[in-house]
Amino acid sequence: MKKLPVLLNPYIKTRHPYNKLKICRRCNYFTVLGDTECPACGKSALQDVEQRASASLTKSAWMTRLIVVLIASVGIVLSPSTLHTILISAGGMVLLALLWTMQRRLTPALLRRKLEKLFLKEAYSLAAGLANDRETAIKVFHDGDKPLAFEMLREIGALVHTDQLRVEQILLLQSFILRKDMDLMLDPLLMDHFNPDLVEYIGELAKIRRDLIKENAFRYILLHEAHILKMEHGESILIGVAGAAVRMKRYLLLYPYLIMRYADRLPKDRFLRLYRMVQASPGAFTMPLYEEVMSVYNEKYKWDEDFQATGKPRG
Numbered sequence: 001m002k003k004l005p006v007l008l009n010p011y012i013k014t015r016h017p018y019n020k021l022k023i024c025r026r027c028n029y030f031t032v033l034g035d036t037e038c039p040a041c042g043k044s045a046l047q048d049v050e051q052r053a054s055a056s057l058t059k060s061a062w063m064t065r066l067i068v069v070l071i072a073s074v075g076i077v078l079s080p081s082t083l084h085t086i087l088i089s090a091g092g093m094v095l096l097a098l099l100w101t102m103q104r105r106l107t108p109a110l111l112r113r114k115l116e117k118l119f120l121k122e123a124y125s126l127a128a129g130l131a132n133d134r135e136t137a138i139k140v141f142h143d144g145d146k147p148l149a150f151e152m153l154r155e156i157g158a159l160v161h162t163d164q165l166r167v168e169q170i171l172l173l174q175s176f177i178l179r180k181d182m183d184l185m186l187d188p189l190l191m192d193h194f195n196p197d198l199v200e201y202i203g204e205l206a207k208i209r210r211d212l213i214k215e216n217a218f219r220y221i222l223l224h225e226a227h228i229l230k231m232e233h234g235e236s237i238l239i240g241v242a243g244a245a246v247r248m249k250r251y252l253l254l255y256p257y258l259i260m261r262y263a264d265r266l267p268k269d270r271f272l273r274l275y276r277m278v279q280a281s282p283g284a285f286t287m288p289l290y291e292e293v294m295s296v297y298n299e300k301y302k303w304d305e306d307f308q309a310t311g312k313p314r315g
Helices: 049-078 082-105 107-121 123-142 146-157 163-174 196-208 215-223 225-229 234-245 249-254 256-265 268-280 287-301
Strands: 022-024 046-048
Touching: 022 049, 046 049, 049 082, 049 107, 082 107, 107 123, 123 146, 123 163, 146 163, 163 196, 196 215, 196 234, 215 225, 215 234, 215 249, 215 256, 225 234, 234 256, 249 256, 249 268, 256 268, 256 287, 268 287
Parallel strands: none
Antiparallel strands: 022 046
């Protein structure tokens, strides 16, 4: 398959995945792709779900305050004396001030609660809206705009965690010419089961973005190592992943046997880094790893001038 050169817009991260989710004020349609116009009813009535929850919370807060004011007012009207009127008025104002303060302090927690109630109440509409978003992205793909289709699926994937959606994103990524300057990701695309397209993608990242291969990815590779070795370029992928593990001392400590199995086939620059890390603190690593590194060094690089120079290893 001929890969396409593309430009991908950077993914804008938010504090919570639902921060980009919108809901229609008219028909309660949910979407993560819409801007202002609702895809369902066509009205310019989309608003952030947090705005909806905040508006509901504000309404509830004012209703509670109004009840306090009404109770105090009734007490004042029915008070038998001026003293009682003063006491009820003072008590009402104190209670209102305390209520106002408590509501302000509890706003973040109350807002989360409102959001939970909204998602629970509109669960069917939410699922239907996100499913329609996916169908929209698939239509864009069939229309030929693969980069836009991927960006749409990426937005949906922040909320919908299914292997089907992950595979669709991976297949699109594998149809692009990947570059180091792209805003790529890996952890959100990892699955529980073996998937050769995911493995191929990890292999690409091992060449251009080793920093994206972290603990979850290493565990995935180790879990499916036997299947990967049966792939056409499986061993090369495993060598690349082992080279990515040489980025940090932590990974050497966590996955020494992965590195041991492919140390003799690492590119020279990756083995040089591994050798320097092991030499810098030999007692920190398992004896088998240290012995394997020294064995490869003595066999292939003992007289190499690069290995005689000292210095801090670089990424």
